[in-house]
Amino acid sequence: MPDYTTELAVMRQMMGSRDALVVFAERLALVNGIALTDPAALVARLRENKWLHGYCDPTLWPALAPFFGADFKVETTYDRKRVDDYAFGITRAVGAIAETGTIVLNDATTSRRLGALTPWVHIAVVERARIFSDLPEAVAGLGPDTNVIWVTGPSKTADVEGILIEGVHGPGVQIALVV
Amino acid sequence: MRFQQIDQFAAELKADTRAAVYDGSKKGHEKRTKLLFDEYADPDRLRRIAGEVKQHVVENLDTYLPQVEAKLKANGVIVHWAATAEAANQAVLGIMRARGATKMVKAKTMVSEETELAHFLEKHGMEALETDLGEFIVQIDGDHPSHIVKPIIHKNRREIATSFEENGLGAYNDDPQTITRRARHFLRHKYLEADVGLTGANFVSAESGRLVLVTNEGNSRFCLAATKCHIAMVGIEKIVPRDYDLALFLNLLARSGTAQELTVYTEYISGPKSPTQPDGPEEMHVIFVDNGRTEVLASDCRDILRCIRCGACLNVCPVYRQASGHAYRSVYPGPVGAVLSPLMMGDKFPQKADLPKASSLCGACHEVCPVNIPIPDLLLRLRNRAKEENVPSPGTPPMGAWALLASQPTAWRASLFGGKIINYLPTKLLPIPALRAWEAKRSLPAWRGGEFRKWLKTRKGRANVSPPAPSRAEAKKAD
Ligand code: SF4
Numbered sequence: 251m252p253d254y255t256t257e258l259a260v261m262r263q264m265m266g267s268r269d270a271l272v273v274f275a276e277r278l279a280l281v282n283g284i285a286l287t288d289p290a291a292l293v294a295r296l297r298e299n300k301w302l303h304g305y306c307d308p309t310l311w312p313a314l315a316p317f318f319g320a321d322f323k324v325e326t327t328y329d330r331k332r333v334d335d336y337a338f339g340i341t342r343a344v345g346a347i348a349e350t351g352t353i354v355l356n357d358a359t360t361s362r363r364l365g366a367l368t369p370w371v372h373i374a375v376v377e378r379a380r381i382f383s384d385l386p387e388a389v390a391g392l393g394p395d396t397n398v399i400w401v402t403g404p405s406k407t408a409d410v411e412g413i414l415i416e417g418v419h420g421p422g423v424q425i426a427l428v429v
Numbered sequence: 430m431r432f433q434q435i436d437q438f439a440a441e442l443k444a445d446t447r448a449a450v451y452d453g454s455k456k457g458h459e460k461r462t463k464l465l466f467d468e469y470a471d472p473d474r475l476r477r478i479a480g481e482v483k484q485h486v487v488e489n490l491d492t493y494l495p496q497v498e499a500k501l502k503a504n505g506v507i508v509h510w511a512a513t514a515e516a517a518n519q520a521v522l523g524i525m526r527a528r529g530a531t532k533m534v535k536a537k538t539m540v541s542e543e544t545e546l547a548h549f550l551e552k553h554g555m556e557a558l559e560t561d562l563g564e565f566i567v568q569i570d571g572d573h574p575s576h577i578v579k580p581i582i583h584k585n586r587r588e589i590a591t592s593f594e595e596n597g598l599g600a601y602n603d604d605p606q607t608i609t610r611r612a613r614h615f616l617r618h619k620y621l622e623a624d625v626g627l628t629g630a631n632f633v634s635a636e637s638g639r640l641v642l643v644t645n646e647g648n649s650r651f652c653l654a655a656t657k658c659h660i661a662m663v664g665i666e667k668i669v670p671r672d673y674d675l676a677l678f679l680n681l682l683a684r685s686g687t688a689q690e691l692t693v694y695t696e697y698i699s700g701p702k703s704p705t706q707p708d709g710p711e712e713m714h715v716i717f718v719d720n721g722r723t724e725v726l727a728s729d730c731r732d733i734l735r736c737i738r739c740g741a742c743l744n745v746c747p748v749y750r751q752a753s754g755h756a757y758r759s760v761y762p763g764p765v766g767a768v769l770s771p772l773m774m775g776d777k778f779p780q781k782a783d784l785p786k787a788s789s790l791c792g793a794c795h796e797v798c799p800v801n802i803p804i805p806d807l808l809l810r811l812r813n814r815a816k817e818e819n820v821p822s823p824g825t826p827p828m829g830a831w832a833l834l835a836s837q838p839t840a841w842r843a844s845l846f847g848g849k850i851i852n853y854l855p856t857k858l859l860p861i862p863a864l865r866a867w868e869a870k871r872s873l874p875a876w877r878g879g880e881f882r883k884w885l886k887t888r889k890g891r892a893n894v895s896p897p898a899p900s901r902a903e904a905k906k907a908d
Pocket of ligand 1: 685735736737738739740741742743765794797798799800801802
C-alpha cells in the first residue's frame with residue numbers, strides 16, 4: 251500500500267500560518283455560511299429576518315437567554331410533530347475545520363439531530379479552541395462517536411439546470427457562533 | 430440489439446435534451462479543472478496515489494472484507510452479504526417485514542439503482558420514496574437517471590414544472606427555487622412518517638468500520654434523524670484501508686464530482702445512534718452487494734473497481750455529451766459505464782459489448798479520473814474480448830471483400846473506377862450501413878477512386894497538396 255505522508259503537505263499548502271478562526275470565517279463565507287462571535291449580533295440577525303421562533307439545546311439556553319428579547323419564542327424541547335414551527339435551531343458543535351469552513355457535529359454534543367437539521371436556520375455553537383486546521387487533522391480527530399457530521403455551508407442542490415439553490419432538506423442558513 | 434445503438438440514440442435525441450446534457454457536463458468539467466489546478470501544485474500526483482490506494486484494496490478485497498465485517502459487528506451493525514441484485518432486495522424486504530415497516534425514505538445510492546430496489550419494494554407493497562431532489566423527480570416521472578451525480582441533467586425546468594403539476598405538487602411554476610421549496614415541504618413530512626431510511630456509502634474504512642456518506646442536500650441526514658432503522662446498501666469495492674485515507678479521497682471526490690472543495694455534508698457513521706441521542710436509528714444494517722463485481726475482479730479490467738463514482742469522466746466525454754446517459758442502456762453511463770456495464774453482465778456480456786466501441790479513445794476520461802483509471806486501455810481490452818468471443822458487430826463494414834480486392838492489383842483498379850457509381854446512388858441504397866447512417870446527417874465526400882495513384886505518379890515536388898474533396902452532392906452537380 252502506498253505511503254503518502256509527504257503528499258498530504260500538498261493538500262495543506264493553503265492554510266499557511268494564519269489564525270485558525272480567521273481562516274475558518276473566511277472559508278465559511280465562501281460557501282455562504284456565516285461565522286459570528288457575538289451572541290448579540292446573532293440575535294440582531296434573527297430579529298431582522300423575523301426568525302423569532304426556535305429550538306435551543308437546553309444546556310446552552312441559560313447562557314444565551316439574556317441576549318434574546320421577549321419577542322422571541324424559544325423552546326428547549328423539540329416536538330417532531332411541529333417540524334415547521336421552528337425557524338431556527340441552536341445546538342452545540344464538537345469542533346470546526348478552518349481549511350474548508352466546516353462545522354463538526356456529533357451525537358454526543360448535538361442535543362437533537364432533528365433540532366440541528368429541520369429549522370431553516372441552524373446555529374452551531376463552537377468552541378474557539380476546537381478548530382482543526384485541515385481535513386487530515388479533523389479525520390484524525392473523529393473520535394469514537396458513531397455519528398459525526400461535517401457541515402460545510404447551507405444545504406444545497408444544483409439538480410435543476412445546474413442552478414444553485416440553498417435550503418433543500420437541511421438548513422438554508424448555516425451560522426457558526428464561535429465562543 | 431439494434432445497430433450502433435448509441436449513434437442512433439444520439440441522432441434522434443431531442444435538441445433540448447442534448448443542449449441540457451452538453452451544457453451541464455461541460456460546465457461541471459470546467460469548474461473542476463479550475464478548482465483542482467488553482468489549489469494544488471500537482472493534482473496529478475494526488476490522483477495517482479489515490480489510484481494506487483484503491484488498486485491495493487481491489488487486489489486485497491478478500492482480506493479487507495472480513496476485516497470490515499468484524500469491525501462493523503463490533504460496532505453493533507448487522508451485516509448481510511448479497512451475491513445478486515435479487516438477494517440484496519430480498520434482504521431489505523426481510524428487514525422491513527421483520528420490523529413491521531411499510532415506509533422507506535431513500536437517499537441517493539447507485540447500488541439501489543442497479544438492483545431497482547424502489548420498484549421491487551413497491552411491488553411488495555412497500556412505499557419507497559426517493560428523497561434526493563433529482564432522484565425524486567426521476568421517480569415521479571417514471572424515468573431513469575442519466576448521470577451518476579446529476580440524475581436529471583437531461584431535463585429542463587419546464588419539464589420538471591410540468592411533472593410537479595401533474596403530481597399534485599402545486600400549479601405550474603418553473604422557477605428552480607419554487608421547485609426546490611415544494612419538494613422540501615412535501616418530503617420533510619415523508620421522512621417523519623417513514624420507518625426505515627436507506628442510504629449507500631461512498632467509502633467504508635476497514636480500520637474503523639466507518640461508513641462515509643457524501644451529500645449536498647441533507648436528505649441522507651434527514652433519513653438518519655427521522656427513522657428508527659438504517660439500512661446501507663454498499664458495493665463490495667467501496668472500502669478504503671484507513672481513516673487516514675479518507676481526507677485524500679474526500680478532497681478528490683468533491684472536486685471531481687461537483688467542483689466543490691468539500692460537499693456540504695460528510696457523514697461518518699459507525700453504528701446505530703448513541704444511547705443519549707433522542708433521534709436516529711436504533712438498528713443499523715449494512716448489505717454488501719456483489720452483483721457482478723467479482724466477475725469484474727476476475728477479469729483483466731479490474732482497475733475499474735477503483736471507481737469512486739464522481740462522474741468526471743461523463744462530464745468530459747465527447748460521446749456522452751452528444752448522446753446523453755440513456756443511450757448507454759445501463760445504470761452506469763459514459764466512459765465508466767462503457768467498461769463497467771458490459772463486465773457486470775457476466776455471461777450476458779455480448780448484450781452490451783457494443784458500449785466499449787462508443788468511444789473515440791481520446792483519453793480525456795483517463796486524464797480526469799481521480800483514481801487514475803486507464804479507461805481507454807480497458808475499452809480496448811473489452812473490444813478485443815468481444816472479437817475473441819465472436820460477438821456479432823453489425824455496425825462494422827465487412828473487411829473480407831476489401832482484403833480480397835486489395836490483394837489483386839487488377840481487381841483493385843477496376844473497383845476504384847467502378848466505385849464511382851456510389852456518387853449516383855440514393856442514400857438508402859448505399860451498400861454499408863455505417864455509410865447510410867453517416868449520410869443521414871452529413872454529406873459523404875464524393876468517390877474519387879484512383880485519384881491518389883494518379884497524383885502519386887505525376888507529382889513534382891513534395892509540397893504538392895491535393896485539393897479538398899468535393900462532396901457527393903457537388904460531384905453530382907458537376908457531372
Ligand atoms: S471512472 Fe474515474 S472519473 Fe469516471 S466516475 Fe469513476 S472515478 Fe470518476
